[in-house]
Amino acid sequence: MRSFDLTPLYRSTVGFDRLFSLMDQLGGFENAAPSYPPYNIEKVSENGYRITLAVAGFSEAELAIETRENALVVRGEKQAEAEPKGEFLFQGIAARAFERRFQLADYVSVTGARLENGLLHVELVREVPEAKKPRLVPIANGSAKPATVDAIAA
Template sequence: MRSAFDFTPFRRSAVGFDRLFDMLESSAASGAGENYPPFDLIRTSEHEYRIELAVAGFRRDEIEITSHQNVLIIRGRKGEESSADYIHRGIATRSFERRFALADHVNVTGAALADGMLALTLTREIPEAMKPRRIEIGGAASAPQHDRIEAKAEPATEERSPESV
């Protein structure tokens, strides 16, 4: 299914952004009408986030959380139906699958289930090699030698006559 926006002109001129365009197209195609279970996305600090999903009626063993290649997948599958004779069933207990695209270096660091809310903690951990670092400028003592210009007087050459030898 194609999205309402065509990314083809951008794909031709942007090198290395294929994954971004694929994510935008797939989220536009699969995101239409997908709203179960409801969730909140909260920024708790500069490098920490929390996702809270309303999973009322699901037990710990009925929820599966998987993180693989920058995609967080949360699945809920209900066990066997009870033999209760329901007059009205208003609590949604259908199976679900929620996908979240994670940025590079974002890892799931914790998960907790309490009072029908599943809370996932995510942390952005930037490797040392990718962090900005300050480069110190050396002082005058360490200035390169080619910057100093010293004039040396060359001795004048005398012309000798062959008789003086």
């Protein structure tokens, strides 16, 4: 159960709905966090990231990667064998279906994925549009007059 109330923030902010809903979602994951399959998230460059999931035993056809609305969803579903090849004395290799969700920040997109040695590598890059990047504003000295709308139109 969450120990803080975000209601006052809803009244005094505009446009932060997604942030608040994300905080609400994070509050509910204390005990229910899925642990299968295990994964790593690494930063490979200034704007490049890689998510690696341990999916031993899954083929490319049994895995699906989907992105939508700042979320990455990786699913795996094993095809049931028609007839087991033998009798298991111990079965420790997981072959259960899974769905792992990752929340992506703004301007983060998936650039590719590859399956190698039982590890699924999902490559991500953060590409901020030029209009959203910080820019320097020139400062005029005191004797120069700022340009007016009439001067710009002429």
